[in-house]
Amino acid sequence: MKKTRLxxxxxxxxxxxxxxxxxxxxxxxxxxxxxxxxxRTRAGLFDVSHMGEIIVEGPEALACVQYLTPNDAGKLxxxxxxxxxxxxxxxTFVDDMLVYCLSVPDKYLLVVNAANTDKDFAWVKxxxxxxxxxxxxRSDEHSQLALQGPLAQEILQPLTDLDLGQMKSFTFAFGxxxxxxxxxxxxxxxxxxxxxxxxLAQNPEVIWKAIIAQGTPKGLLPVGLGAxxxxxxxxxxxxxxxxxxxxxxxxxxxxxxxVKFQKGDFLGKSVLEKQLQEGLKRKLVGFEVVDKGIAxxxxxxxxxxxxxxxxxxxxxxxxxxxxxxxxxxxxxxTEIGTEFEIGVRDRKLKAxxxxxxxxxxxxx
Amino acid sequence: MYPDNLYYTKDHEWLxxxxxxxxxxxxxxxxxxxxxxxYVDLPQPGKVLEAHQAIGSVESVKSVSDVYSPISGExxxxxxxxxxxxxxxxxxxHGQGWIVRLKIKxxxxxNNLMKAADYEKYLEGLEH
Numbered sequence: 001m002k003k004t005r006l007x008x009x010x011x012x013x014x015x016x017x018x019x020x021x022x023x024x025x026x027x028x029x030x031x032x033x034x035x036x037x038x039x040r041t042r043a044g045l046f047d048v049s050h051m052g053e054i055i056v057e058g059p060e061a062l063a064c065v066q067y068l069t070p071n072d073a074g075k076l077x078x079x080x081x082x083x084x085x086x087x088x089x090x091x092t093f094v095d096d097m098l099v100y101c102l103s104v105p106d107k108y109l110l111v112v113n114a115a116n117t118d119k120d121f122a123w124v125k126x127x128x129x130x131x132x133x134x135x136x137x138r139s140d141e142h143s144q145l146a147l148q149g150p151l152a153q154e155i156l157q158p159l160t161d162l163d164l165g166q167m168k169s170f171t172f173a174f175g176x177x178x179x180x181x182x183x184x185x186x187x188x189x190x191x192x193x194x195x196x197x198x199x200l201a202q203n204p205e206v207i208w209k210a211i212i213a214q215g216t217p218k219g220l221l222p223v224g225l226g227a228x229x230x231x232x233x234x235x236x237x238x239x240x241x242x243x244x245x246x247x248x249x250x251x252x253x254x255x256x257x258x259v260k261f262q263k264g265d266f267l268g269k270s271v272l273e274k275q276l277q278e279g280l281k282r283k284l285v286g287f288e289v290v291d292k293g294i295a296x297x298x299x300x301x302x303x304x305x306x307x308x309x310x311x312x313x314x315x316x317x318x319x320x321x322x323x324x325x326x327x328x329x330x331x332x333x334t335e336i337g338t339e340f341e342i343g344v345r346d347r348k349l350k351a352x353x354x355x356x357x358x359x360x361x362x363x364x
Numbered sequence: 365m366y367p368d369n370l371y372y373t374k375d376h377e378w379l380x381x382x383x384x385x386x387x388x389x390x391x392x393x394x395x396x397x398x399x400x401x402x403y404v405d406l407p408q409p410g411k412v413l414e415a416h417q418a419i420g421s422v423e424s425v426k427s428v429s430d431v432y433s434p435i436s437g438e439x440x441x442x443x444x445x446x447x448x449x450x451x452x453x454x455x456x457x458h459g460q461g462w463i464v465r466l467k468i469k470x471x472x473x474x475n476n477l478m479k480a481a482d483y484e485k486y487l488e489g490l491e492h
Contacts, residue, residue: 016396027426028399031399031400031454032399032400032424032425032426033400033425034400226399226425226426230425292403293403293405293423294402294403294423294428296427296428315425315426316402316403316423316425318400318425345421
């Protein structure tokens with residue numbers, strides 16, 4: 001099992017460790033609910049060093065990224081970040097990811113899911129073959145910390161030479177954090193304001209400890225993968241393997257906003273265009289469980305007297321205090337307010353399609 | 365750590381003998397594994413259970429776990445406090461977080477359960 005460079009720090013902090021995507025990772029420190037609420041109301045610090053970092057570099061890097069992804073990477077200037085996907089020729093997902101524009105048109109960083117890093121790297125390498133680019137997997141060298149929550153900027157500013165007040169959402173800059181060279185982006189996977197901090201340094205624990213020291217008096221908590229999952233689901237951020245996969249198209253996942261048909265050719269374009277013309281047969285929707293109980297991944301979903309689907313993501317959401325989840329439903333059941341049933345062991349619970357995201361932070 | 369006056373199962377339930385009755389809950393180990401508990405599915409009084417039969421279930425944010433009866437008997441009462449404050453199980457698993465009270469059918473079944481020292485040894489085995 002792989003370990004991040006922060007492994008010892010987590011164990012010292014009393015984290016409960018689990019295997020995730022081949023890494024030994026903290027699932028919780030104090031408890032999922034406390035950690036979740038800390039991020040919503042104050043701040044939380046995550047070790048997400050398991051995430052994959054793939055660099056595409058060379059004179060045709062932009063052309064290559066454009067071909068691999070549905071969003072328009074041509075809109076990115078250096079220092080900008082974009083949410084997008086790696087798509088199959090069928091318009092389904094190899095993965096979802098962030099693209100960081102390091103240099104136009106010749107250097108891009110792809111930040112991918114830990115569980116998919118090897119698959120993605122092989123995919124990108126293969127599909128990039130016709131382009132004049134190098135593809136390098138630099139995942140093992142990178143550590144990544146995420147500082148998330150309304151107090152994130154206030155906590156990080158004293159530790160960095162970057163002017164965080166000038167840093168807009170979905171941008172990044174190079175600077176020092178706790179004296180260590182980093183790439184800092186205003187991004188995250190929680191639905192809160194916050195930063196993701198990448199470093200190649202061997203001692204990322206210096207950054208971790210500095211943020212803990214700076215943030216603890218303000219109510220910051222270290223946060224494990226348990227609350228990372230409940231936070232991202234409240235904000236309706238996708239989890240590959242649960243909500244999106246190579247069996248679901250980008251349009252079915254209700255991510256039309258990352259598909260830019262006018263940008264030129266890309267993998268899956270013709271299938272997605274056809275799907276758009278013909279109309280979707282099913283779509284990913286958010287639901288709440290109306291009866292008492294919690295829906296979990298793979299629980300069967302019933303509508304019109306038959307099983308129509310199974311739950312993708314489902315959990316108790318600590319901030320909105322409801323059992324919520326995501327499910328692909330036949331299009332005739334996707335209207336807000338539509339009721340359906342979820343099989344929870346020997347019972348059927350009533351559930352209802354509700355607007356998403358389940359949680360949206362108030363913008364300043 | 366684990367009270368000497370309780371009996372324990374491999375599924376991490378505890379049983380406290382009170383005359384002809386038994387109080388049943390889940391152990392501190394079990395609540396730690398589950399994390400924050402948000403919902404407890406309780407049985408109706410009058411339900412007759414065999415040993416190892418599911419009494420109900422305990423749900424945390426992360427997962428759901430069945431609770432099995434350590435012993436055969438009839439449900440006399442369920443802990444109604446848990447409907448409003450399920451996290452009593454996290455806070456006081458061997459006390460206020462009790463789940464059901466049973467009328468014991470056959471006390472000799474207690475011999476199948478572990479004492480505290482054996483349970484602690486059993487847990488050590490699990491951690492390696």
